Amino acid sequence: MIRTTHMEVFNLRDFEDVAREKLDPVYYDYFASGAQDEVTLAANEAAFRRLALVPRILRGHGPPRLAGSVLGCESSMPVLLAPTAFHRLAWPSEGEAATARAAREAGVIMIAAMLSTITIEEIAAAGGTLWFQLYIQPDLGFTESLVRRAEAAGCRALVVTVDSPALGRNERGDRNDFHDLPPGIFCANMRGSGRSDGRNDGHVRQVSLSPEISWRHVEWLRGVTRLPILLKGVLHPADAAQAVSCGVDGLIVSNHGGRQLDTTPATIDRLPVIADAVGGQVPLLLDGGVRRGTDVVKALALGASAVALGRPVLWGLAGGGADGVAQVLSLLRRELENALTLCGADSPGALTKDQVVG
Numbered sequence: 001m002i003r004t005t006h007m008e009v010f011n012l013r014d015f016e017d018v019a020r021e022k023l024d025p026v027y028y029d030y031f032a033s034g035a036q037d038e039v040t041l042a043a044n045e046a047a048f049r050r051l052a053l054v055p056r057i058l059r060g061h062g063p064p065r066l067a068g069s070v071l072g073c074e075s076s077m078p079v080l081l082a083p084t085a086f087h088r089l090a091w092p093s094e095g096e097a098a099t100a101r102a103a104r105e106a107g108v109i110m111i112a113a114m115l116s117t118i119t120i121e122e123i124a125a126a127g128g129t130l131w132f133q134l135y136i137q138p139d140l141g142f143t144e145s146l147v148r149r150a151e152a153a154g155c156r157a158l159v160v161t162v163d164s165p166a167l168g169r170n171e172r173g174d175r176n177d178f179h180d181l182p183p184g185i186f187c188a189n190m191r192g193s194g195r196s197d198g199r200n201d202g203h204v205r206q207v208s209l210s211p212e213i214s215w216r217h218v219e220w221l222r223g224v225t226r227l228p229i230l231l232k233g234v235l236h237p238a239d240a241a242q243a244v245s246c247g248v249d250g251l252i253v254s255n256h257g258g259r260q261l262d263t264t265p266a267t268i269d270r271l272p273v274i275a276d277a278v279g280g281q282v283p284l285l286l287d288g289g290v291r292r293g294t295d296v297v298k299a300l301a302l303g304a305s306a307v308a309l310g311r312p313v314l315w316g317l318a319g320g321g322a323d324g325v326a327q328v329l330s331l332l333r334r335e336l337e338n339a340l341t342l343c344g345a346d347s348p349g350a351l352t353k354d355q356v357v358g
């Protein structure tokens with residue numbers, strides 16, 4: 001158990017307090033913040049609170065089975081690690097390697113961020129099942145070189161983030177004048193060769209979040225790799241349907257944890273319409289505001305195959321490196337098991353959407 005002088009940790013929210021105590025306030029703000037008024041940041045969690053769970057009774061089964069698979073990858077529970085950038089700001093010595101070790105030991109999938117502070121090869125050396133998150137760069141030769149590296153490192157899927165045609169406006173970052181990584185910390189994957197402009201020093205300013213990216217790029221990527229492709233950041237049912245017709249293999253209903261367009265709806269509120277549009281053709285994942293086992297259950301009942309966890313992983317990492325992340329995952333696993341049992345479900349698949357009421 002991570003304990004500081006006056007804090008014991010019983011749930012994921014407690015970990016945020018530990019992290020706040022340990023982190024440089026500027027980095028804490030980077031991790032915690034959302035865009036502008038942080039309406040969406042708050043909405044994600046508020047929506048989970050607003051929804052109620054209706055248990056089924058007298059089902060007469062044993063402890064629930066949490067393990068399953070997503071796009072052919074085994075997972076010990078329907079929870080993945082969402083891609084988050086810059087883990088060495090939370091745990092300078094190891095960064096993403098600590099996160100990856102904890103994910104491997106817990107038997108869950110880590111979505112490694114393109115903007116990691118150690119390379120994808122180093123993450124793979126520490127990790128278990130990895131997926132690679134990509135911001136398609138207008139320099140397609142460089143983008144392809146990243147895809148090849150992710151494939152060679154053994155990543156089992158590509159997660160293309162599509163909610164970032166520009167960087168969201170983060171005012172906490174502006175107030176703190178936090179616009180670049182500190183000396184010695186880089187976007188490690190961006191330092192490799194392969195860029196047509198020859199710039200490879202790994203500075204954040206070399207990352208392009210570009211409004212030029214379009215469906216044509218997704219089609220291009222579909223032709224470049226045989227890995228499953230997921231789009232992350234889908235909120236409109238028409239986009240979900242188009243993604244499926246483009247040959248995309250999975251979708252992540254996400255508003256980037258409220259960090260991109262502020263005032264987008266809570267993700268859990270969008271899940272039912274996206275699920276209707278997709279009609280089970282591809283698996284749906286959801287992230288944003290998942291903090292409790294009951295949140296996971298609500299998402300599963302409304303049609304998600306799994307959820308992904310963003311900030312709580314960073315709080316665990318800041319609190320205690322791999323041990324902290326392990327503890328976050330184990331707390332959530334216990335809660336999920338308990339919530340499923342109390343809902344009368346022997347597995348995630350046994351939940352039905354009529355068990356969530358608004």
Ligand SMILES: Cc1cc2nc3c(=O)[nH]c(=O)nc-3n(C[C@H](O)[C@H](O)[C@H](O)COP(=O)(O)O)c2cc1C
Nearest residue numbers: 031082083084085113161256257287288289310311
């Ligand atoms: C500090 C931080 C960095 C993030 N970096 C990325 C990133 O590099 N790529 C990406 O697709 N999403 C990124 N995200 C978004 C997460 O993948 C995820 O959508 C979001 O954190 C989920 O919400 P939650 O934090 O409430 O769990 C980041 C989120 C945070 C908090």
Ligand SMILES: CCCCC(=O)C(=O)O
Nearest residue numbers: 085115167204207256259
């Ligand atoms: C250029 C940094 C983008 C990382 C990111 O996606 C986030 O902080 O939400």
